[in-house]
Amino acid sequence: MARTKHDTFSMLEYEKKCLEKGQKYVAGVDEVGRGPLAGPVVVASVIMPLGCEDIIQGVNDSKKVSEKNREILYGKILEKAIAYRIEWADEKVIDEINILEATKLCMQKAIDNLSVSPDTVLVDAVKLKCKYPVEPIIKGDAKSYSIACASILAKVTRDRYMIEMDGKYPEYGFASNKGYGSAKHIEALKSVGPCPLHRKSFIKNFCK
Numbered sequence: 001m002a003r004t005k006h007d008t009f010s011m012l013e014y015e016k017k018c019l020e021k022g023q024k025y026v027a028g029v030d031e032v033g034r035g036p037l038a039g040p041v042v043v044a045s046v047i048m049p050l051g052c053e054d055i056i057q058g059v060n061d062s063k064k065v066s067e068k069n070r071e072i073l074y075g076k077i078l079e080k081a082i083a084y085r086i087e088w089a090d091e092k093v094i095d096e097i098n099i100l101e102a103t104k105l106c107m108q109k110a111i112d113n114l115s116v117s118p119d120t121v122l123v124d125a126v127k128l129k130c131k132y133p134v135e136p137i138i139k140g141d142a143k144s145y146s147i148a149c150a151s152i153l154a155k156v157t158r159d160r161y162m163i164e165m166d167g168k169y170p171e172y173g174f175a176s177n178k179g180y181g182s183a184k185h186i187e188a189l190k191s192v193g194p195c196p197l198h199r200k201s202f203i204k205n206f207c208k
Helices: 013-020 067-080 091-097 099-112 145-168 183-192
Strands: 026-032 041-047 083-089 120-124 134-137
Touching: 013 026, 013 120, 013 145, 026 099, 026 145, 041 099, 041 145, 067 145, 083 099, 083 145, 091 099, 120 145
Parallel strands: 026 120, 120 134
Antiparallel strands: 026 041, 041 083
């Protein structure tokens, strides 16, 4: 397989350690959307085949991949995945239990609802109580292939939703800012006020 500037094979250190222990199914878990002022937090879990011939070159932390390439990789990941699951919590849940707990809740659901039980779970930073062995990895989406695959699934899912919501609430520029606090978004909050997608606990400083 041709190597590119970013060598995806360099992201297999954690997966190789799991395989060396005799673990076959390694789940990667990541979230997208903890920081925005509007919209859901989205979590993906995915178990990928880890043979050399199965590795998808170009996979990286979703923030380091262009939107066009994320869409391409999204399709390739779904095509190759042994199992995957996407869960999300909307703004009402986030306001009710806070963003960290909402993220953890989605992660638990995404792991528990996989169609194949993982031997171990690699998760980006968050510490979870789980019936499977869990290894939290700081900046895991840039270090672990499995987590990076989950990151791309979560990012594309959330971005597509926010682009769809831009058609319903065009004042806030969701298609471009995806719910994050851009200058246009904050100005719209101050002039128009919030829409149903906004997290009330996140926008107190921008609304009267």
